[in-house]
Amino acid sequence: MLYGRASEQAAIRELIDAARAGRSGSLVLRGEPGIGKSALLAWACREAAAGDPLRTLRVTGMEAEADLAFAGLVQLVWPMQEHIAALPAPQAATLRAVLGEDGTVGRDRFLSGLAVLTLLAEAAEDGPLLCLVDDVQWLDRASADALLFAARRLTAEGVAMLFATREEGFPATGLPELRLSRLSPQDSALLLEERGLTPVFRDEVIADSAGNPLALIEFAAARRRHPSATGPMPVPDRLLASFRSRIGQLPQRTRLMMLTAAAEGRGHLPTLVGAAAALGVGVEDLEEAEKAGLVDVTGNVIAFRHPLIATAAYQGVPLARRVAVHKALAETAIEEGARARHLAAATTSPDEDVAAQIARAAERARARITYASAARLYEQAAGLTPDPRIRAARLGEAASLALSAGQAAQAAALADEAERLVDDGESLARLARVRAVVEFELGERRLAARVLVERSAHADPDSAVTMLRTAAGYGWFSGDRESIREAAARLLALGRADPMVLGLAHLMEEDYARGLPLLADFVAGAPRAVPDVLSGPRAAGPEQPDDSVTDDITMSWACFCAMILGEDAVAAELAEAQVARCRRHGLVGTLPQVLQDLAGVQVLTGRHRDAEASVAEAARIVRDTGLEQRLPRLNAVLAKVAAIQGDEERCARLASVEPDTGGMAGIAALSLLDLGLGRYEAALHRLETATRGPLRHAGGLVAAGVDQVEAAVRLGEPDRAAEPLRRLEEWARAGEQPWAHALAAHGRALLTNDEDDYLRALAAHERVDRPFEQARTELLYGEWLRRARRRSDARVPLRSALKTFERLRAQPWAERARAELTATGESPVAAEPTAANPLDRLTSQELLVIRLAADGGTSREIAAQLFLSPRTVEHHLYRAFRKLGIRSRRELAHLDLASS
Numbered sequence: 066m067l068y069g070r071a072s073e074q075a076a077i078r079e080l081i082d083a084a085r086a087g088r089s090g091s092l093v094l095r096g097e098p099g100i101g102k103s104a105l106l107a108w109a110c111r112e113a114a115a116g117d118p119l120r121t122l123r124v125t126g127m128e129a130e131a132d133l134a135f136a137g138l139v140q141l142v143w144p145m146q147e148h149i150a151a152l153p154a155p156q157a158a159t160l161r162a163v164l165g166e167d168g169t170v171g172r173d174r175f176l177s178g179l180a181v182l183t184l185l186a187e188a189a190e191d192g193p194l195l196c197l198v199d200d201v202q203w204l205d206r207a208s209a210d211a212l213l214f215a216a217r218r219l220t221a222e223g224v225a226m227l228f229a230t231r232e233e234g235f236p237a238t239g240l241p242e243l244r245l246s247r248l249s250p251q252d253s254a255l256l257l258e259e260r261g262l263t264p265v266f267r268d269e270v271i272a273d274s275a276g277n278p279l280a281l282i283e284f285a286a287a288r289r290r291h292p293s294a295t296g297p298m299p300v301p302d303r304l305l306a307s308f309r310s311r312i313g314q315l316p317q318r319t320r321l322m323m324l325t326a327a328a329e330g331r332g333h334l335p336t337l338v339g340a341a342a343a344l345g346v347g348v349e350d351l352e353e354a355e356k357a358g359l360v361d362v363t364g365n366v367i368a369f370r371h372p373l374i375a376t377a378a379y380q381g382v383p384l385a386r387r388v389a390v391h392k393a394l395a396e397t398a399i400e401e402g403a404r405a406r407h408l409a410a411a412t413t414s415p416d417e418d419v420a421a422q423i424a425r426a427a428e429r430a431r432a433r434i435t436y437a438s439a440a441r442l443y444e445q446a447a448g449l450t451p452d453p454r455i456r457a458a459r460l461g462e463a464a465s466l467a468l469s470a471g472q473a474a475q476a477a478a479l480a481d482e483a484e485r486l487v488d489d490g491e492s493l494a495r496l497a498r499v500r501a502v503v504e505f506e507l508g509e510r511r512l513a514a515r516v517l518v519e520r521s522a523h524a525d526p527d528s529a530v531t532m533l534r535t536a537a538g539y540g541w542f543s544g545d546r547e548s549i550r551e552a553a554a555r556l557l558a559l560g561r562a563d564p565m566v567l568g569l570a571h572l573m574e575e576d577y578a579r580g581l582p583l584l585a586d587f588v589a590g591a592p593r594a595v596p597d598v599l600s601g602p603r604a605a606g607p608e609q610p611d612d613s614v615t616d617d618i619t620m621s622w623a624c625f626c627a628m629i630l631g632e633d634a635v636a637a638e639l640a641e642a643q644v645a646r647c648r649r650h651g652l653v654g655t656l657p658q659v660l661q662d663l664a665g666v667q668v669l670t671g672r673h674r675d676a677e678a679s680v681a682e683a684a685r686i687v688r689d690t691g692l693e694q695r696l697p698r699l700n701a702v703l704a705k706v707a708a709i710q711g712d713e714e715r716c717a718r719l720a721s722v723e724p725d726t727g728g729m730a731g732i733a734a735l736s737l738l739d740l741g742l743g744r745y746e747a748a749l750h751r752l753e754t755a756t757r758g759p760l761r762h763a764g765g766l767v768a769a770g771v772d773q774v775e776a777a778v779r780l781g782e783p784d785r786a787a788e789p790l791r792r793l794e795e796w797a798r799a800g801e802q803p804w805a806h807a808l809a810a811h812g813r814a815l816l817t818n819d820e821d822d823y824l825r826a827l828a829a830h831e832r833v834d835r836p837f838e839q840a841r842t843e844l845l846y847g848e849w850l851r852r853a854r855r856r857s858d859a860r861v862p863l864r865s866a867l868k869t870f871e872r873l874r875a876q877p878w879a880e881r882a883r884a885e886l887t888a889t890g891e892s893p894v895a896a897e898p899t900a901a902n903p904l905d906r907l908t909s910q911e912l913l914v915i916r917l918a919a920d921g922g923t924s925r926e927i928a929a930q931l932f933l934s935p936r937t938v939e940h941h942l943y944r945a946f947r948k949l950g951i952r953s954r955r956e957l958a959h960l961d962l963a964s965s
Contacts (some may be wrong), residue, residue, distance in 0.1 A: 066259065067108055068278075069252035070101065073243055077109045080225045084193040085117050089219035091226040093237045096245035098373055099279025099304055102229035105245075106197045109227055119195040119225070120188070124212070126203030128372070129330025132442060133402050134435030135163045136331070137208030138177065141196065148187040153929040155651045156180035162433055165400070174434040174469070175653035175690050177207065178214025179932050185215060186222045186934030193223035200372055201230035206437035206470065209235060210690070214653075216240055217689045218933060221940035239688060247276025260285050273303070279371060283307045308359075308377035315353050320378070321390075322350040323360065327379040328390045328410070332367045339397030344390065388413065402426045409445045420449040424459060431466060440466035444479065457486040458495065465499045473506045490523030497521070498532060501539065506694075510543030518551050530561050537566040538622070544759025546573045564590075565622060572629075573762050575792070577799035584626045585800075588635060591623030592616045594642050617643070617655075624662050629764040631802045633834065637666045648930040657683040657695055664702045671836035671873060673706050678909035686932070697721040704734035709837055711741055711877040729755065729763040733772075740772050741877035749776035749785060756789070767796050768805075774812040783816055790816065803832035811842045814849075823849060827862075840869035844882050856889040867893060903949050904962065911945040914938055919957040
């Protein structure tokens with residue numbers, strides 16, 4: 066019986082009942098060692114077996130396996146192998162690799178999470194599931210990431226996931242949690258009474274245990290054995306001492322067998338047999354430990370009754386004995402990762418042979434995209450490497466992999482250690498790429514660019530080109546003109562004139578005539594698709610990029626350059642191609658950035674609902690995968706939508722004004738909001754300040770020059786419009802993009818009051834799909850015509866502007882257009898909100914699902930593309946059909962799903 070856990074049991078029962086009803090959910094139990102987490106999981110298992118039973122799956126984290134990639138996930142996947150064949154090919158390949166059947170997983174470290182999600186959903190087709198995950202704090206990072214990804218996205222599959230973890234570690238953001246408290250004196254007394262402790266000792270044990278259930282049990286047993294025992298210590302230490310005391314009373318051979326099991330970590334008896342035999346012990350020596358209630362042996366598995374028992378068995382012996390046990394385990398291990406782990410634990414001085422074996426295990430972990438595990442293995446290999454240069458190289462690999470795992474601080478420390486070991490230019494050049502990315506991620510953008518520029522001089526020509534292009538990109542984001550200028554000069558000296566780097570260098574100097582054509586050349590020469598290669602013999606790292614990765618990076622830069630140029634169609638084509646590829650191959654970690662690029666184009670082209678759906682999907686993935694540092698840049702995309710709509714609170718919340726986190730986009734959005742609300746001085750001051758700063762070259766600020774012009778003119782200070790108009794007109798002449806010509810003519814018309822300028826602007830707008838910008842020009846032209854007493858002529862552009870503003874929900878602008886129409890003698894009627902578009906009733910997720918369904922996608926195909934389960938897709942379809950007033954997929958053909 067459990068005491069003092071009524072509320073926790075109720076929450077678990079609710080979770081299990083929901084799974085029986087076809088709904089999914091998760092719960093995290095968090096608390097100190099011995100607080101009763103495992104007891105609650107055992108109770109949940111019994112609860113799930115009662116009545117309408119749930120199939121139960123169990124995973125237990127092992128401290129000894131924390132660096133063994135997918136060790137935890139194997140426990141989950143193994144009983145469900147029969148369902149793997151039904152998964153999409155990339156996901157099936159991932160899980161087969163997890164089980165050791167294939168070589169590599171793929172190139173996205175989150176693909177395993179997607180595969181687990183789909184596997185659980187597939188298995189739940191046979192009935193509801195309960196997944197119990199104990200000691201999560203000791204799960205390897207790859208398994209923990211995969212399980213968290215699945216838990217956050219389960220919705221309507223009938224899967225319940227229950228996690229138990231200590232107070233520290235395992236950040237489970239987004240999942241409901243219960244923190245287990247210690248037992249009250251009353252509940253403690255009931256537990257001790259059940260255990261048969263005499264009242265004379267009860268108060269003392271209650272005081273000593275401080276309400277920790279395991280401490281109550283252990284201290285009660287110890288008091289019965291040793292009535293005079295004393296020695297106040299913190300509860301965890303006292304628990305360890307209690308367990309060490311009990312282990313110390315066992316025969317020596319039993320203690321050695323327990324040490325071997327604790328060092329092996331997984332409790333797999335067939336694995337232990339060979340090592341035990343080499344040490345002169347066997348399975349029969351566990352009998353006394355079983356009798357003492359310290360271990361359970363079931364079939365081929367040995368399990369410690371509590372993780373602290375394994376800790377006591379391992380830590381309570383001299384180092385020499387532990388080393389001998391790890392050597393025996395290494396010599397008999399079959400799996401190379403386990404062999405490497407035991408070799409590392411058994412080696413106490415530098416040894417290149419051992420280091421090389423651990424490095425090979427790290428390479429396989431890298432190939433499986435388990436970056437955190439690979440990083441730790443490389444760090445272990447480096448620690449055992451005698452040669453300083455090789456040690457530095459391995460530390461550099463560890464730093465690179467730590468960064469890929471999202472551990473920037475750890476990567477920085479590893480890079481520092483590596484750089485202290487070498488002083489030659491070639492080694493420092495190799496380390497520069499890691500160092501630069503670390504500094505960029507930590508916010509030191511200028512330093513990142515400088516490191517690459519300076520150390521590229523010692524790299525081979527091909528590597529130097531890659532380093533210098535990246536340096537130019539970092540320089541662009543940080544406003545470091547000198548780094549870009551020097552990168553361009555060094556590329557020219559190498560005979561490798563790069564149009565992107567040279568183009569950015571010229572743009573930084575406002576030499577648009579030379580810069581924009583070079584960027585256009587780069588975009589034109591970039592690939593429009595990358596090979597559909599899922600994996601190779603080794604996932605590409607800093608020293609070994611493959612053609613697929615290189616093309617993918619080039620496409621990303623090309624999309625960025627196309628957005629600078631304002632080539633909306635090309636930027637959309639590149640972004641959509643990458644989104645499609647990410648969806649097709651489950652590249653979860655790559656998708657948020659390309660969705661952000663796509664959303665930027667969608668905002669410009671007036672597809673606000675599509676942009677919101679893209680950002681919502683990207684944000685959800687970012688949160689699911691722990692990459693929340695990307696959220697400010699995603700939010701900045703939608704800040705412009707909020708500005709257009711006049712939603713002041715939302716715009717202020719979304720618009721970051723910090724450099725490199727969407728700052729320039731945020732500033733432009735806030736200025737547009739001010740302009741729409743008639744706060745002309747605030748808008749003008751904000752933009753003037755930004756265009757005097759280090760990031761004044763940003764393309765968004767050049768385009769926002771039209772806002773500066775309008776604000777200056779409305780303030781009656783046309784002199785403040787001259788500089789932004791000059792920049793905009795020069796950009797238009799150099800880039801020959803219709804949008805730039807339209808904005809430049811729009812700005813010129815504000816200053817000249819010349820109708821020809823308005824007509825030139827409108828003609829240019831007709832050649833580009835940017836409806837909000839066109840409607841603004843129509844509004845201004847209509848105002849000009851009304852002031853010229855041409856009221857009948859004014860109504861035509863004003864009606865068009867009002868229609869666009871109402872479609873885009875641009876309330877401040879619509880009010881202005883309505884007021885102008887009223888001044889012409891027309892009485893416009895406000896459009897009914899949401900009446901024109903039934904899609905407005907849908908969530909962003911539902912919108913994505915029905916569009917893919919309308920294209921003929923099955924629920925399984927849609928699930929694979931959106932990283933959901935098929936049941937969740939069906940759930941979204943059902944809700945969308947009800948909102949749209951339809952009953953089947955066939956009726957989707959009658960809806961205008963393209964409008965947004």
